[in-house]
Amino acid sequence: MKSSITQGVKLLATGSAVPDLCISNELISNIVDTSDEWIFNRTGIKERRVLSGSTSLIDIAALASTNALNKAGISALDIDLIILATSTPNDLFGSASQLQAKIGASKALAFDITAACSGFVIAMVTAAQFIQNASYSNVLVVGADVLSNWTNWSDRRTCILFGDGAGAAILQSCSISNNNLLGFHLNTNGRKFDQLNIQYEYSNTDGNFFSPGLKGNFNYITMNGKEVYKFAVSKVPQSIQYCLDSLNLSVEHIDWLLLHQANERILNAVSSRLMIPSEKVISNLAKYGNTSAASIPLALNEAIEDSRIQSGDLLVMSGFGAGLTWGTLVFRWNP
Incomplete structure (x- = not known):
């Protein structure tokens, strides 16, 4: 079978951003029954960053993206495609379009990938397919999550683990011989699936016209x-x-x-x-x-x-x- 790959893929530049608020193990030990020693010995974690105030997922995703663009020496207008890997979007319909607008990449198609902790790798592979078949030349891949919004801070098993952040990578087409x-x-x-998830749970509340009493919410x-x-x-x-x-x-x-x-x-x-x-x-x-x-x-x-x-x-x-x-x-x- 003839290969459909016509271009190579080059990792051009990377960028990252984290919130300013730092939550130490000592601080968490004031919320739940734990300690810095207990957390670090079992996880290797000493602290984590958490969004605060009006800062959003899109804000840190945009900072990471701009950081990568500046290193690459290209404009947001040069980006053909944006793939945002996130499981904590601003909007349940997707947040990549908000990121596109925030950084001014008005010529780029933008969509989300929801695959949690595997999301960035899957997004990179997806981006590579678009480049290798010559559909796009410059792709911005962003992994960003705000897990603090979905963390039960009274649950010692999970609240010690998670933090917020964003990272970005720019992939660019190149000759097959220079493929990275x-x-x-x-x-x-x-x-x-049920070993790690955020389950949607129904409750006996308002519901809707077709399913009265069956409205619900996502849990922690x-x-x-x-x-x-x-x-x-x-x-x-x-x-x-x-x-x-x-x-x-x-x-x-x-x-x-x-x-x-x-x-x-x-x-x-x-x-x-x-x-x-x-x-x-x-x-x-x-x-x-x-x-x-x-x-x-x-x-x-x-x-x-x-x-x-x-x-x-x-x-x-x-x-x-x-x-x-x-x-x-x-x-x-x-x-």
Whole structure:
């Protein structure tokens, strides 16, 4: 079968943004029965950022996007497509159009992807397909979530984990010989959706004309931590190995492993199963907690800004979470 790929994909630049309000473990210990030591030993998290006042998801997504655009040296008017990976939109119908307007990218098509903690990886793969078949040349991919809006701050099992943030990446078409995005693997197990979700619950209130008394609301985040851990440490290494095998690469070729920043125990278990040394694992979990779709681009941007990631480095990114979904993307950083 003839390949439909006519263009390569280059990761041009990244950007990120987090709220100003910092919530420490000590502060959370004043709300629920916990402590800084208990939280850090079990999660690796010391603090997280939370939106406050009138600041919105779109505000931090726009800051991350502008940061990436400035680094890339291109205008918002050069963007052909915006993909916003979020599970906490401003509008249930989608928020990408608001982001398009906020940054002035009036020529871009914009739409949302809802895949929680796997959202950024899935959005990057989606963007790459549009570029590789020559539909678009410049694509802005944003991962942003405001999980604080859906956190039960009296639930010790979940309130210690989550924070807010945004990260952005600009992908651009290039020659196939200069292609940076080398391979991917995506998967879903919908039978396990209830292990991590925000359920819509009906209640005996007003309802509507056709279903009186059946109106409801979305609840808070619920999670079966043990099941999510078992899922992540089983499926993520398999996904990474599948990608490497398909590219005739070995674990030794990996310069950096960038996993969704969910829990330090998961990061350690996945890297251990793959026999990847800890110094090759990128993590900013201690500062931000689990920021869902924002976690990978946020950590990626910081690692690039800190010059840890060098030109020519091979990166493996893996997201995993609600759905249950998981996915891996392999790319080479050649700015």
